[in-house]
Amino acid sequence: MTSFDPHSRLAILAAEYAARAEAIRRDLARAHSADFAEQAQQRQNDEVLEALLAEATAAQRQVALAKMRLAEGSYGQCLRCGQPIAPARLQAMPAAEFCLGCADLPA
Template identity: 50%
Template sequence: MTDLSTVKASLESRLAELKGRVERIEADLAEPHSADFAEQATEREDDDALEGQDALLGREITAIKAALGRIEDGSYGECTRCGEPVGEKRLEAYPEAALCISCARELEQR
């Protein structure tokens, strides 16, 4: 099995990186718009894209925090849905995975 301290350090590093990106996005979104109407339209489109990125980052942050919680409580590597092992290769590729591949596929089909 993978060394959990290495996984934890990697997840914590990724979490810090994502939080920094969210802070930069939120700072960009807080900037006032230009007085020029045409420029405002472009800025609003940019804001929409930034808001979409912010939402994606928020979901990833939530998944990483949950994975760190599972490491702390000893359930890391167990599917949160069925209790079976998530799988070593899946966790290597996606360390914040909460579901085994079978449960993940089943939920995707819904």
């Protein structure tokens, strides 16, 4: 079993989300067809891309906040109850803000 290094895992995630967001921005910036029917389909695709971009941007923010918590020494502590977040949860979701019990609670 390999040991979990939050610094490197968060850096990898940040790079992945940045690359994903950049690729989506490039797709959104491309010109649309002059054909009306094709342009309508492209506009629908743009809506999907915009939703994906919003998800990638939100994930980038979560990773940035996790990196701040890591630098401050509070990484791995639940932001709601203050208890430690299970190591398995952090390995699966390195930017997790809440322990499993608090993650199930309504916001």
